[in-house]
Amino acid sequence: MKSVEILFVCFILIFCSVQSNAQKKVDIVKFDWYKNIRASQNDTTYVINFWATWCMPCLHELPEFEKLTEAYKNKKVKVILVSLDFYKKLNITVIPYLEKTRIQAEVVLLNEPDYNAWIDKVDKKWEGSIPATVIFNNQKNFYHFMENETTFTELEKLINSIK
Amino acid sequence: MKTYSLFVLILLAFNFYSFAQTENKGYKVNDEAIDFSLKNIDGKMVSLKDYKDAKGIILIFTCNHCPFSKAYEDRIIALHHMYAAKGFPVVAINSNDAIAYPEDSYENMMERAADKHFPFAYLHDETQEYAKLYGAVKTPHVFILKKVKDQFKVAYIGAIDDNSNEPELVKKKYAENALNALLAGHEVKPNFTKAVGCSIKWKS
Numbered sequence: 001m002k003s004v005e006i007l008f009v010c011f012i013l014i015f016c017s018v019q020s021n022a023q024k025k026v027d028i029v030k031f032d033w034y035k036n037i038r039a040s041q042n043d044t045t046y047v048i049n050f051w052a053t054w055c056m057p058c059l060h061e062l063p064e065f066e067k068l069t070e071a072y073k074n075k076k077v078k079v080i081l082v083s084l085d086f087y088k089k090l091n092i093t094v095i096p097y098l099e100k101t102r103i104q105a106e107v108v109l110l111n112e113p114d115y116n117a118w119i120d121k122v123d124k125k126w127e128g129s130i131p132a133t134v135i136f137n138n139q140k141n142f143y144h145f146m147e148n149e150t151t152f153t154e155l156e157k158l159i160n161s162i163k
Numbered sequence: 164m165k166t167y168s169l170f171v172l173i174l175l176a177f178n179f180y181s182f183a184q185t186e187n188k189g190y191k192v193n194d195e196a197i198d199f200s201l202k203n204i205d206g207k208m209v210s211l212k213d214y215k216d217a218k219g220i221i222l223i224f225t226c227n228h229c230p231f232s233k234a235y236e237d238r239i240i241a242l243h244h245m246y247a248a249k250g251f252p253v254v255a256i257n258s259n260d261a262i263a264y265p266e267d268s269y270e271n272m273m274e275r276a277a278d279k280h281f282p283f284a285y286l287h288d289e290t291q292e293y294a295k296l297y298g299a300v301k302t303p304h305v306f307i308l309k310k311v312k313d314q315f316k317v318a319y320i321g322a323i324d325d326n327s328n329e330p331e332l333v334k335k336k337y338a339e340n341a342l343n344a345l346l347a348g349h350e351v352k353p354n355f356t357k358a359v360g361c362s363i364k365w366k367s
Binding site for chain 2: 084
Protein backbone atom coordinates (compact mmCIF):
# COMPACT_ATOMS: atom_id res chain seq x y z
CA MET A 1 0.00 0.00 0.00
CA LYS A 2 2.74 2.40 1.05
CA SER A 3 4.73 1.87 -2.13
CA VAL A 4 1.61 2.61 -4.13
CA GLU A 5 1.26 5.88 -2.24
CA ILE A 6 4.90 6.79 -2.86
CA LEU A 7 4.48 5.96 -6.51
CA PHE A 8 1.41 8.17 -6.61
CA VAL A 9 3.27 11.09 -4.99
CA CYS A 10 6.16 10.59 -7.42
CA PHE A 11 3.74 10.62 -10.30
CA ILE A 12 2.14 13.84 -9.07
CA LEU A 13 5.56 15.46 -8.63
CA ILE A 14 6.69 14.46 -12.13
CA PHE A 15 3.40 15.61 -13.55
CA CYS A 16 3.72 18.99 -11.82
CA SER A 17 7.30 19.52 -12.95
CA VAL A 18 6.39 18.67 -16.52
CA GLN A 19 3.49 21.09 -16.24
CA SER A 20 5.67 23.89 -14.91
CA ASN A 21 8.25 23.30 -17.64
CA ALA A 22 5.58 23.62 -20.25
CA GLN A 23 4.08 26.73 -18.69
CA LYS A 24 4.76 29.57 -21.07
CA LYS A 25 5.70 32.77 -19.30
CA VAL A 26 3.86 35.82 -20.59
CA ASP A 27 4.24 39.19 -18.88
CA ILE A 28 1.41 41.70 -18.92
CA VAL A 29 2.99 45.00 -19.95
CA LYS A 30 2.03 48.64 -20.44
CA PHE A 31 2.99 50.88 -23.34
CA ASP A 32 6.20 51.96 -21.56
CA TRP A 33 7.52 48.48 -22.26
CA TYR A 34 7.28 49.15 -26.00
CA LYS A 35 8.72 52.65 -25.64
CA ASN A 36 11.79 51.27 -23.87
CA ILE A 37 12.40 48.50 -26.39
CA ARG A 38 11.84 50.88 -29.29
CA ALA A 39 14.51 53.19 -27.84
CA SER A 40 17.10 50.48 -27.11
CA GLN A 41 20.53 51.45 -28.39
CA ASN A 42 22.11 48.17 -29.38
CA ASP A 43 22.88 46.20 -32.49
CA THR A 44 19.89 43.89 -32.14
CA THR A 45 17.25 43.80 -34.83
CA TYR A 46 13.87 43.67 -33.14
CA VAL A 47 10.93 42.08 -34.94
CA ILE A 48 7.81 43.03 -33.01
CA ASN A 49 4.54 41.50 -34.11
CA PHE A 50 1.17 42.70 -32.82
CA TRP A 51 -1.30 39.83 -32.78
CA ALA A 52 -4.18 38.28 -30.83
CA THR A 53 -5.75 34.86 -30.49
CA TRP A 54 -9.03 36.21 -31.92
CA CYS A 55 -7.28 37.35 -35.10
CA MET A 56 -7.31 34.53 -37.66
CA PRO A 57 -4.75 36.07 -40.06
CA CYS A 58 -2.44 36.57 -37.05
CA LEU A 59 -2.61 32.93 -36.06
CA HIS A 60 -2.05 31.97 -39.66
CA GLU A 61 1.09 34.09 -39.66
CA LEU A 62 2.60 33.00 -36.31
CA PRO A 63 4.49 29.99 -37.77
CA GLU A 64 6.40 32.44 -39.99
CA PHE A 65 7.67 34.27 -36.89
CA GLU A 66 8.49 30.94 -35.27
CA LYS A 67 10.57 30.00 -38.29
CA LEU A 68 12.38 33.33 -37.96
CA THR A 69 12.96 32.81 -34.22
CA GLU A 70 14.48 29.40 -34.91
CA ALA A 71 16.57 30.49 -37.92
CA TYR A 72 18.04 33.52 -36.12
CA LYS A 73 18.33 32.20 -32.59
CA ASN A 74 22.13 32.60 -32.55
CA LYS A 75 22.06 35.99 -34.28
CA LYS A 76 21.29 39.47 -33.06
CA VAL A 77 17.64 39.18 -34.01
CA LYS A 78 14.90 39.23 -31.40
CA VAL A 79 11.36 38.25 -32.24
CA ILE A 80 8.71 39.41 -29.76
CA LEU A 81 5.02 38.62 -30.14
CA VAL A 82 2.86 41.29 -28.55
CA SER A 83 -0.60 39.92 -27.78
CA LEU A 84 -3.46 42.41 -27.79
CA ASP A 85 -5.81 39.93 -26.18
CA PHE A 86 -7.95 41.01 -23.23
CA TYR A 87 -5.69 40.63 -20.17
CA LYS A 88 -8.31 38.53 -18.39
CA LYS A 89 -7.99 35.98 -21.21
CA LEU A 90 -4.26 35.44 -20.60
CA ASN A 91 -4.62 32.18 -18.69
CA ILE A 92 -7.83 31.10 -20.39
CA THR A 93 -6.99 31.64 -24.04
CA VAL A 94 -3.51 33.02 -24.69
CA ILE A 95 -1.26 30.69 -22.68
CA PRO A 96 -3.18 27.52 -23.66
CA TYR A 97 -2.84 28.54 -27.32
CA LEU A 98 0.90 29.22 -26.98
CA GLU A 99 1.42 25.88 -25.28
CA LYS A 100 -0.65 23.96 -27.76
CA THR A 101 1.29 25.44 -30.67
CA ARG A 102 4.61 25.29 -28.77
CA ILE A 103 5.51 28.90 -29.54
CA GLN A 104 9.18 29.51 -28.74
CA ALA A 105 9.34 33.26 -29.32
CA GLU A 106 9.06 35.69 -26.42
CA VAL A 107 5.44 36.74 -25.84
CA VAL A 108 4.06 39.67 -23.85
CA LEU A 109 0.49 40.87 -23.45
CA LEU A 110 0.02 44.60 -23.91
CA ASN A 111 -2.78 45.78 -21.64
CA GLU A 112 -3.63 49.25 -22.95
CA PRO A 113 -7.34 49.35 -23.85
CA ASP A 114 -7.38 53.00 -25.02
CA TYR A 115 -5.87 52.16 -28.40
CA ASN A 116 -6.29 55.71 -29.64
CA ALA A 117 -3.79 56.85 -27.01
CA TRP A 118 -0.91 54.77 -28.34
CA ILE A 119 -1.47 53.46 -31.89
CA ASP A 120 0.04 56.61 -33.41
CA LYS A 121 3.01 56.30 -31.06
CA VAL A 122 3.84 52.96 -32.64
CA ASP A 123 3.35 54.29 -36.17
CA LYS A 124 1.22 57.11 -37.58
CA LYS A 125 0.47 54.93 -40.60
CA TRP A 126 -1.08 52.21 -38.46
CA GLU A 127 -4.85 52.18 -38.89
CA GLY A 128 -5.38 49.72 -36.08
CA SER A 129 -5.78 46.41 -37.86
CA ILE A 130 -3.67 43.41 -36.95
CA PRO A 131 -1.43 41.67 -37.72
CA ALA A 132 0.98 44.58 -37.73
CA THR A 133 4.75 44.27 -37.48
CA VAL A 134 7.54 46.69 -36.61
CA ILE A 135 11.16 45.85 -37.48
CA PHE A 136 13.97 48.06 -36.28
CA ASN A 137 17.66 48.20 -35.56
CA ASN A 138 18.48 51.50 -33.92
CA GLN A 139 22.22 51.22 -34.29
CA LYS A 140 21.86 50.65 -38.04
CA ASN A 141 19.10 53.26 -38.35
CA PHE A 142 16.68 50.74 -39.74
CA TYR A 143 12.93 50.98 -39.29
CA HIS A 144 10.07 49.31 -41.12
CA PHE A 145 6.36 49.05 -40.36
CA MET A 146 3.77 46.84 -42.02
CA GLU A 147 0.07 46.41 -41.43
CA ASN A 148 -0.53 43.10 -43.14
CA GLU A 149 0.21 39.42 -43.01
CA THR A 150 3.85 38.69 -43.73
CA THR A 151 6.01 35.66 -44.49
CA PHE A 152 9.33 34.26 -43.34
CA THR A 153 10.78 35.10 -46.76
CA GLU A 154 9.68 38.72 -46.58
CA LEU A 155 10.95 39.10 -43.01
CA GLU A 156 14.28 37.53 -43.91
CA LYS A 157 14.63 39.82 -46.91
CA LEU A 158 14.05 42.86 -44.68
CA ILE A 159 16.52 41.65 -42.07
CA ASN A 160 19.14 40.93 -44.70
CA SER A 161 18.70 44.39 -46.14
CA ILE A 162 19.94 45.95 -42.89
CA LYS A 163 23.48 47.11 -43.48
CA MET B 164 30.14 55.05 -51.05
CA LYS B 165 28.66 52.12 -52.88
CA THR B 166 27.08 50.68 -49.76
CA TYR B 167 25.82 54.13 -48.84
CA SER B 168 23.97 54.60 -52.11
CA LEU B 169 22.57 51.09 -51.84
CA PHE B 170 21.28 52.00 -48.39
CA VAL B 171 19.64 55.15 -49.76
CA LEU B 172 18.09 53.10 -52.55
CA ILE B 173 16.68 50.62 -50.09
CA LEU B 174 15.29 53.45 -47.96
CA LEU B 175 13.71 55.01 -51.02
CA ALA B 176 12.23 51.70 -52.04
CA PHE B 177 10.67 51.26 -48.60
CA ASN B 178 9.35 54.80 -48.61
CA PHE B 179 7.73 54.22 -51.95
CA TYR B 180 6.35 50.90 -50.78
CA SER B 181 4.70 52.39 -47.71
CA PHE B 182 3.52 55.40 -49.69
CA ALA B 183 1.86 53.14 -52.25
CA GLN B 184 0.19 51.25 -49.44
CA THR B 185 -1.29 54.28 -47.73
CA GLU B 186 -2.72 55.77 -50.92
CA ASN B 187 -6.47 55.83 -51.49
CA LYS B 188 -7.54 54.90 -47.99
CA GLY B 189 -11.12 56.10 -48.14
CA TYR B 190 -12.84 59.02 -46.48
CA LYS B 191 -11.46 61.70 -44.26
CA VAL B 192 -13.49 63.97 -42.00
CA ASN B 193 -15.46 66.56 -44.01
CA ASP B 194 -15.57 64.40 -47.12
CA GLU B 195 -18.95 63.89 -48.72
CA ALA B 196 -20.19 60.35 -48.08
CA ILE B 197 -21.52 58.56 -51.11
CA ASP B 198 -24.98 56.99 -50.92
CA PHE B 199 -25.44 53.25 -51.30
CA SER B 200 -28.20 50.75 -51.83
CA LEU B 201 -27.57 47.65 -49.75
CA LYS B 202 -29.73 44.72 -48.73
CA ASN B 203 -31.05 44.84 -45.19
CA ILE B 204 -31.69 41.72 -43.11
CA ASP B 205 -35.42 42.05 -43.95
CA GLY B 206 -34.65 41.70 -47.65
CA LYS B 207 -35.33 45.38 -48.48
CA MET B 208 -32.77 47.69 -50.00
CA VAL B 209 -31.65 50.59 -47.79
CA SER B 210 -30.00 53.89 -48.80
CA LEU B 211 -28.90 56.98 -46.90
CA LYS B 212 -31.53 59.00 -48.77
CA ASP B 213 -34.25 56.85 -47.12
CA TYR B 214 -33.45 58.61 -43.84
CA LYS B 215 -35.33 61.75 -44.84
CA ASP B 216 -35.84 63.21 -41.38
CA ALA B 217 -32.44 62.28 -39.97
CA LYS B 218 -29.87 64.89 -38.99
CA GLY B 219 -27.23 62.31 -39.70
CA ILE B 220 -26.34 58.63 -39.49
CA ILE B 221 -24.16 56.59 -37.15
CA LEU B 222 -22.73 54.29 -39.80
CA ILE B 223 -20.90 51.34 -38.27
CA PHE B 224 -18.97 48.72 -40.20
CA THR B 225 -19.29 45.63 -38.06
CA CYS B 226 -19.88 41.89 -38.39
CA ASN B 227 -21.01 38.78 -36.53
CA HIS B 228 -17.81 36.86 -35.84
CA CYS B 229 -15.42 39.49 -34.46
CA PRO B 230 -15.03 39.50 -30.66
CA PHE B 231 -14.75 43.31 -30.72
CA SER B 232 -18.01 43.60 -32.65
CA LYS B 233 -19.63 41.25 -30.17
CA ALA B 234 -18.23 43.20 -27.23
CA TYR B 235 -19.73 46.39 -28.69
CA GLU B 236 -23.13 44.98 -29.77
CA ASP B 237 -24.99 46.14 -26.68
CA ARG B 238 -23.31 49.53 -26.81
CA ILE B 239 -24.27 49.91 -30.50
CA ILE B 240 -27.88 49.11 -29.64
CA ALA B 241 -27.71 51.63 -26.77
CA LEU B 242 -26.31 54.29 -29.14
CA HIS B 243 -29.28 53.76 -31.45
CA HIS B 244 -31.75 53.99 -28.55
CA MET B 245 -30.07 57.15 -27.31
CA TYR B 246 -29.60 58.99 -30.60
CA ALA B 247 -32.17 57.75 -33.15
CA ALA B 248 -34.90 59.89 -31.60
CA LYS B 249 -32.50 62.86 -31.69
CA GLY B 250 -31.99 62.38 -35.42
CA PHE B 251 -28.96 60.06 -35.57
CA PRO B 252 -30.00 56.44 -36.11
CA VAL B 253 -27.47 53.61 -36.36
CA VAL B 254 -26.95 51.89 -39.70
CA ALA B 255 -24.73 48.81 -39.43
CA ILE B 256 -22.93 47.33 -42.43
CA ASN B 257 -21.23 43.96 -42.68
CA SER B 258 -18.63 43.87 -45.45
CA ASN B 259 -16.78 40.70 -44.49
CA ASP B 260 -16.13 37.91 -46.95
CA ALA B 261 -18.54 35.15 -45.94
CA ILE B 262 -16.31 32.52 -47.51
CA ALA B 263 -13.50 33.39 -45.11
CA TYR B 264 -15.91 33.82 -42.19
CA PRO B 265 -19.10 31.77 -42.70
CA GLU B 266 -20.41 33.30 -39.46
CA ASP B 267 -20.67 36.59 -41.38
CA SER B 268 -23.00 35.27 -44.10
CA TYR B 269 -26.29 37.05 -44.89
CA GLU B 270 -28.28 34.21 -43.28
CA ASN B 271 -26.22 34.47 -40.10
CA MET B 272 -26.64 38.25 -40.11
CA MET B 273 -30.42 37.73 -40.10
CA GLU B 274 -30.10 35.28 -37.25
CA ARG B 275 -27.83 37.51 -35.16
CA ALA B 276 -30.07 40.54 -35.70
CA ALA B 277 -33.12 38.53 -34.64
CA ASP B 278 -31.37 37.09 -31.55
CA LYS B 279 -30.22 40.52 -30.39
CA HIS B 280 -33.36 42.36 -31.61
CA PHE B 281 -31.31 44.89 -33.57
CA PRO B 282 -33.44 48.05 -33.64
CA PHE B 283 -31.46 49.37 -36.65
CA ALA B 284 -30.74 48.35 -40.25
CA TYR B 285 -28.01 45.72 -40.64
CA LEU B 286 -26.88 45.82 -44.26
CA HIS B 287 -24.90 43.37 -46.32
CA ASP B 288 -22.09 44.91 -48.39
CA GLU B 289 -21.53 41.74 -50.33
CA THR B 290 -19.22 43.22 -52.96
CA GLN B 291 -17.24 45.07 -50.25
CA GLU B 292 -17.49 48.16 -52.44
CA TYR B 293 -18.61 50.48 -49.64
CA ALA B 294 -16.11 49.34 -47.04
CA LYS B 295 -13.44 50.16 -49.63
CA LEU B 296 -15.01 53.50 -50.60
CA TYR B 297 -15.42 54.61 -47.00
CA GLY B 298 -12.04 53.25 -45.98
CA ALA B 299 -13.34 50.89 -43.31
CA VAL B 300 -10.54 48.51 -42.40
CA LYS B 301 -11.73 46.86 -39.24
CA THR B 302 -14.78 46.05 -37.16
CA PRO B 303 -16.33 47.90 -35.52
CA HIS B 304 -15.34 51.06 -37.44
CA VAL B 305 -17.60 54.09 -36.95
CA PHE B 306 -18.36 56.83 -39.47
CA ILE B 307 -20.70 59.49 -38.10
CA LEU B 308 -22.34 61.32 -40.99
CA LYS B 309 -23.92 64.73 -40.72
CA LYS B 310 -26.62 65.85 -43.09
CA VAL B 311 -25.80 69.11 -44.82
CA LYS B 312 -28.66 70.07 -47.16
CA ASP B 313 -29.19 66.87 -49.12
CA GLN B 314 -25.71 65.53 -48.65
CA PHE B 315 -24.11 63.45 -45.95
CA LYS B 316 -20.72 64.65 -44.77
CA VAL B 317 -18.30 62.66 -42.64
CA ALA B 318 -18.10 64.28 -39.19
CA TYR B 319 -16.29 61.61 -37.17
CA ILE B 320 -14.28 58.48 -37.95
CA GLY B 321 -13.03 55.95 -35.45
CA ALA B 322 -13.81 54.09 -32.27
CA ILE B 323 -16.92 53.94 -30.10
CA ASP B 324 -15.00 54.42 -26.84
CA ASP B 325 -11.69 53.70 -25.14
CA ASN B 326 -12.35 50.26 -23.66
CA SER B 327 -13.77 47.42 -25.73
CA ASN B 328 -13.65 44.67 -23.14
CA GLU B 329 -14.64 46.45 -19.95
CA PRO B 330 -17.50 48.86 -20.66
CA GLU B 331 -17.67 49.73 -16.96
CA LEU B 332 -14.16 51.21 -17.19
CA VAL B 333 -14.81 53.44 -20.21
CA LYS B 334 -13.50 56.95 -19.68
CA LYS B 335 -13.70 58.46 -23.16
CA LYS B 336 -16.94 57.94 -25.06
CA TYR B 337 -15.59 59.07 -28.42
CA ALA B 338 -18.72 58.43 -30.52
CA GLU B 339 -21.13 59.90 -27.95
CA ASN B 340 -18.95 62.98 -27.55
CA ALA B 341 -19.00 63.48 -31.31
CA LEU B 342 -22.79 63.07 -31.45
CA ASN B 343 -23.36 65.45 -28.54
CA ALA B 344 -21.13 68.03 -30.20
CA LEU B 345 -23.01 67.69 -33.48
CA LEU B 346 -26.38 68.04 -31.74
CA ALA B 347 -25.17 71.13 -29.87
CA GLY B 348 -23.67 72.61 -33.02
CA HIS B 349 -20.15 72.47 -31.60
CA GLU B 350 -16.95 71.38 -33.24
CA VAL B 351 -16.34 67.61 -33.00
CA LYS B 352 -13.16 67.02 -31.01
CA PRO B 353 -11.55 64.59 -31.54
CA ASN B 354 -13.09 63.89 -34.93
CA PHE B 355 -10.75 60.99 -35.64
CA THR B 356 -9.64 58.16 -33.35
CA LYS B 357 -7.94 54.84 -33.85
CA ALA B 358 -8.73 51.45 -32.40
CA VAL B 359 -7.62 47.88 -32.78
CA GLY B 360 -10.29 45.67 -34.30
CA CYS B 361 -10.69 42.64 -36.52
CA SER B 362 -9.47 43.44 -40.01
CA ILE B 363 -12.20 43.33 -42.63
CA LYS B 364 -11.47 40.18 -44.58
CA TRP B 365 -11.22 41.09 -48.27
CA LYS B 366 -12.27 38.68 -50.97
CA SER B 367 -9.32 37.24 -52.81
